[in-house]
Amino acid sequence: MTMATLSIIVLAALLAATLIPGFDLGLGALAAAFLLGLAAGVPTNDVTGFFPADFFVLIVGVTALFAVAQLNGTLDWLLDVLLRAAGGRLVLIALAPFAIGAVLTAAGTLPAAATAIVSPIALGFAARYRISPMLAAVLGVTGIISGLLSPLAVYGVTARSLSGKLGIDLPGSAPVTFLAGGLVAGLVVCAGCLVVGRFTGGIPRGRASVPATPLGSSTTDPAGPASGTADLDPAPSATSGDAASSGGASSGGASSTATVTVAPTAAATHSSGSGTRAFTLACMAAVVALSVGFDMNVGYLGLTAALVLQLAFRLPLGAIVSRIPWNVVLLIGGLLTYVGLMQHLGAFKQISELLGVAGSPLLSLLVLCYVAGITSFAASSIAVFATVMPLLPPLVAAGVSPVGGVLAVALASVLVDLNPLGITGGLILGAAEPSARARLFRQLLVYGLISIVVAPVLAWAAFGWW
Numbered sequence: 001m002t003m004a005t006l007s008i009i010v011l012a013a014l015l016a017a018t019l020i021p022g023f024d025l026g027l028g029a030l031a032a033a034f035l036l037g038l039a040a041g042v043p044t045n046d047v048t049g050f051f052p053a054d055f056f057v058l059i060v061g062v063t064a065l066f067a068v069a070q071l072n073g074t075l076d077w078l079l080d081v082l083l084r085a086a087g088g089r090l091v092l093i094a095l096a097p098f099a100i101g102a103v104l105t106a107a108g109t110l111p112a113a114a115t116a117i118v119s120p121i122a123l124g125f126a127a128r129y130r131i132s133p134m135l136a137a138v139l140g141v142t143g144i145i146s147g148l149l150s151p152l153a154v155y156g157v158t159a160r161s162l163s164g165k166l167g168i169d170l171p172g173s174a175p176v177t178f179l180a181g182g183l184v185a186g187l188v189v190c191a192g193c194l195v196v197g198r199f200t201g202g203i204p205r206g207r208a209s210v211p212a213t214p215l216g217s218s219t220t221d222p223a224g225p226a227s228g229t230a231d232l233d234p235a236p237s238a239t240s241g242d243a244a245s246s247g248g249a250s251s252g253g254a255s256s257t258a259t260v261t262v263a264p265t266a267a268a269t270h271s272s273g274s275g276t277r278a279f280t281l282a283c284m285a286a287v288v289a290l291s292v293g294f295d296m297n298v299g300y301l302g303l304t305a306a307l308v309l310q311l312a313f314r315l316p317l318g319a320i321v322s323r324i325p326w327n328v329v330l331l332i333g334g335l336l337t338y339v340g341l342m343q344h345l346g347a348f349k350q351i352s353e354l355l356g357v358a359g360s361p362l363l364s365l366l367v368l369c370y371v372a373g374i375t376s377f378a379a380s381s382i383a384v385f386a387t388v389m390p391l392l393p394p395l396v397a398a399g400v401s402p403v404g405g406v407l408a409v410a411l412a413s414v415l416v417d418l419n420p421l422g423i424t425g426g427l428i429l430g431a432a433e434p435s436a437r438a439r440l441f442r443q444l445l446v447y448g449l450i451s452i453v454v455a456p457v458l459a460w461a462a463f464g465w466w
Contacts, residue, residue, distance in 0.1 A: 003040040004347040010036060011342065011387070015375060025383065026327070026334035033338040040345060050340025051333055054299070058157055059329050061302030062108040065287065067323035068309045071316075074280040091194070094131050094139060094203050097122035098190055101143030106150035106179070107284065108302070110325060111381070111417070114144045115424050119431035132202035133436050134443040137428045138193050141418045146186025148414060149178040149407070152288060152298055154382060155414070159406050162389045168402045181407040181463055185415070276313060283309055328382075335383045339390065348390040361398035365405055365464050368392065369412035369456035376413040377452055380423075385413045404466030408459045415455035419448025 010032050017023045037047040069075045085092070097118045104114040122140035126133040148155040156178050163170050171177075197203035283305040291298040310320060342348060368391055376384040388409055396402045417424045420441050425448070432440050 002350075003036070004342075004345045004350050006039070007036055007338075007342045007345050007347045008351060011338070011347075014338075015384075018380075024327075024330070025380065026330035026332070029334035029338040033334075033341050036338075036345075037341060040341075042341065042344065046344075047337065047341055050337045050344070052336040052340075054161060054297075055158070055332050055336065056329060057297070057299035057303070059110070059154065059299070059332065060324055061299035061304075061306070062152070062154070063110060063113070063302075063324045064306035064320055065284065065302040065309075066107075066109050066113065067320045068306045068313075068315060069280050069284065070323070071319055072276050072280060072309065072313050074277045077277050091203060093125055093129060094136065094194075094197065095190070096125065097136060097140035098143035098146070098186075101140050101145075102147040102183075102186065104147065105144050105153050106147030107288075108150075108152040108154070108298070110154055110328060111144055111148065111414075112325065112328065112423050112427070115141065115427045118144060119427045123428070123431040123433070127433055127436075132197065132200075133432055133440050134447070135193055135197050135202040137432075137440070137444070138418060138447070139190060141424060141428070142186050142189045142193070145411075145414050145417070146183050146190075147179075149182035149410060151175040151179065151291065155182075155385065155410055157298060158382065158386060159389075159410055162386065163402065163406060166390055166393050168393055168396050168406070170402055170406075174403050174406075177403050177466065178407060178410075181411070181466065185411050185459070185462070189415075279312065280309060331380055331383055332386065335380075336386055339387055343390055349394075351391055361395045361400045362460075362464055364395050364398075365400050365408060366457065366460045368395070369408050369460045372409050372413040373416050373452055373456040377416050377419060377448060381413045381417055385410055388413070400464065401466050404463050407463040407466055411459040411463065412456040415459060416448060416451045418444060418451065420444040 014025060014028050014032060017028060018025050033047050033050070034044065036042075037044060066075070085096075100121060101114055101118040104117060105111060109117075118140040119137070122136040123133055125131055126136040147153055149159065150156050151160075156175065159178060160170065160174065162168075163174075194203070287298065287301045287305050290296045290301055306320065309315070310317060368388060371391075372384055372388045375388075389406075392400075392405050392409060396405055418428075419425050420429060425444050428444070429437050429441060
């Protein structure tokens with residue numbers, strides 16, 4: 001058995017081990033890289049050289065900026081604008097989580113952080129306005145997926161960075177095309193949800209009264225589940241005083257009008273005045289403009305902007321550092337270190353030869369999409385995407401569109417995220433009312449199993465030719 005074959009077997013074992021409670025894929029990948037390097041005679045310094053320092057800077061920089069915007073109240077204000085824009089129309093209220101998720105991830109928020117914010121909003125709206133919890137969850141997660149391929153999002157940056165490292169020649173329009181592809185996929189799923197919701201009663205007809213006070217209590221630590229969100233009590237007899245004392249809201253039940261009162265957020269440590277919001281938004285806009293328009297490193301830009309804002313508003317540094325998702329940093333760093341060693345040993349060349357369909361690079365791309373989708377069902381989607389990407393260059397060389405190939409593989413790996421076995425499903429179930437969790441678990445499991453079969457072929461058919 002060659003070292004390349006052994007590295008493939010070890011990778012499969014690592015992904016399978018994610019089903020074991022308490023197993024950390026990042027730590028496991030680093031340990032496996034060290035041991036495999038010893039077995040293959042690769043110096044430890046060379047193995048360490050495979051660690052993706054650029055991804056470390058990217059994730060830390062973007063999430064630090066996001067944490068500052070949350071701490072000084074700017075994020076709450078942005079969410080208030082989106083929520084109040086619904087105006088009382090139940091269809092727009094159902095769509096609010098979709099819009100919030102798309103904006104958050106398009107601005108660079110990690111999917112887990114966006115899910116932690118969007119899930120309580122989506123499931124809270126579901127409980128308040130008798131919207132189907134499953135429908136609300138699908139809309140929220142679909143919005144998150146819609147923004148994942150923006151020039152600032154981790155998937156978008158990862159796609160461009162890995163393509164450059166792997167020798168995939170992307171056109172200058174690739175960032176815009178990636179964003180458009182994600183939005184198209186998300187909007188199609190969203191439209192299907194609205195049609196199903198209307199015909200099945202998942203979205204009731206009528207209007208609800210616009211909240212008299214600003215919302216925005218739904219954001220918490222971006223690295224974990226939302227603990228500062230309002231606990232929406234659907235009982236029509238609850239008073240506004242009771243709701244306020246319990247961090248909840250009062251409702252008129254399933255009638256065409258309802259009043260929502262939301263307790264102040266505990267996430268923001270400073271009040272967000274207009275000057276604070278303006279300066280924070282200006283810094284975020286500068287990061288977007290410089291990264292997209294001048295091709296500057298978005299991670300370093302985010303770090304710099306976060307430091308400027310932290311000093312300007314005297315925010316506690318520990319609060320910012322604690323909101324950086326170090327578990328995600330460890331996951332991506334460890335896995336890509338191992339993937340780098342696999343490339344060094346020639347494993348991906350061997351895999352591409354096994355997966356290839358003679359004379360049909362497009363069918364080989366379809367196989368690759370199914371590999372990404374099936375693996376992502378229980379493992380981290382971004383980790384799977386980074387692992388599968390090295391298999392794409394031979395297909396591009398054989399005639400597959402570079403932009404279309406990256407889009408198809410990326411979407412095949414994220415469209416299966418909505419299942420109860422991953423972090424996304426866990427956050428959604430945690431935000432649901434206890435009485436709805438058992439049924440929602442079954443619905444999420446069925447949805448996830450169906451998406452494994454359907455999502456890869458749809459992503460391949462829609463974007464493989466782009």
